[in-house]
Amino acid sequence: MTKFILVLASSVFVLATPIVSVTANAESFPPIENQTVIAECGECHMVFFAEMLPRKSWLRILNSLGNHYGEDASIDSGPLKEIITFHTSRASDVLNIRGAIKWREGLNKGEAPERITTAPRFIRKHADNDFAQMWTKFKVASKADCLACHKGATRGQFDDD
Amino acid sequence: MNNLNKTIFIATATILLGGVSISIVSANSARDAIIEGFVDEAGMEASAERGKILFESNIGDGKPDTPSCTTCHGATALKTGMTRAGKVIEPMAVSKNPERFIDLKKVSKWFRRNCKSVLGRECTPQEKADFLTYMKSK
Secondary structure (H helix, E strand, O other), rough: HHHHHHHHHHHHHHHHOOOOOOOOOOOOOOOOOOHHHHHHHHOOOOOOEEEEOOOHHHHHHHOHHHHHHOOOOOOHHHHHHHHHHHHHHHOOOOOHHHHHHHOOOOOOOOOOOOOOOHHHHHHHHHOHHHHHHHHHHOOOOOOHHHHHHHHHHHEEEOOOO | OHHHHHHHHHHHHHHHHHHHHHHHHHHHHHHHHHHHHHHHOOOOOOOHHHHHHHOOOOOOOOOOOOOOOOOHOOOOOOOOOOOOOOOOOOOOOOOOOOOOOOOOHHHHHHHHHHHHHHHHOOOOHHHHHHHHHHHHHH
């Protein structure tokens, strides 16, 4: 039953989703398929791409989930281990794909931003008027709500505006 | 609609509705078992009235950004809420969302997290029973 609704819903979704053209220059991120990560890290916000922060940032974030930006996001040690491996092996200073390489640019050696929204590439890409205008127009609650402005964010596409 | 299409349509609708009512019945019994478990642990009757107070009060004994359950869950049980990162949270009232409180693992995880965030401690079995009884009544 649930499966049927899912199939129905996803076919509607596919039909209703506009086709986003990806320019050769833009980074894109492979969709996240790890079910543990999707289940544990996608409940309060979209699942962020590991390629956007260096290894050291992820270790800090994932070892302090009991106080996660002012919230308790703690998880059991079994899934936690898998989630740490996933993030550290795809970190911006570890993986050599276009997205990761872009997000490591501008980081000093050993620098570990606390957030994606304080990483150099985020700051550089959101410094202009377009961002400020969208922020006001869509009444965005948090910079971390990528989906409010990037409809393709969960599919790893950010050049759609 | 020709006759064949009509038959297919009716058949599909019947399967759909049949499936929905069966799944609602099993969701209800799963939820009742969870509530009963907390009532047994508490050793006293649950109160929807106390559950409402827990949900709506400004408690503020936990983390500064989350003084109340309603900080995230919307102003009333019937309303849609939003996480601090902007993600929509479906209403907590069972009448609005029949899939609420049917998986003990999920329920326990979120009680642990959210009670710590709001009350600065875990919720007692009685508070859990009260809260779920209130949401079931809404």
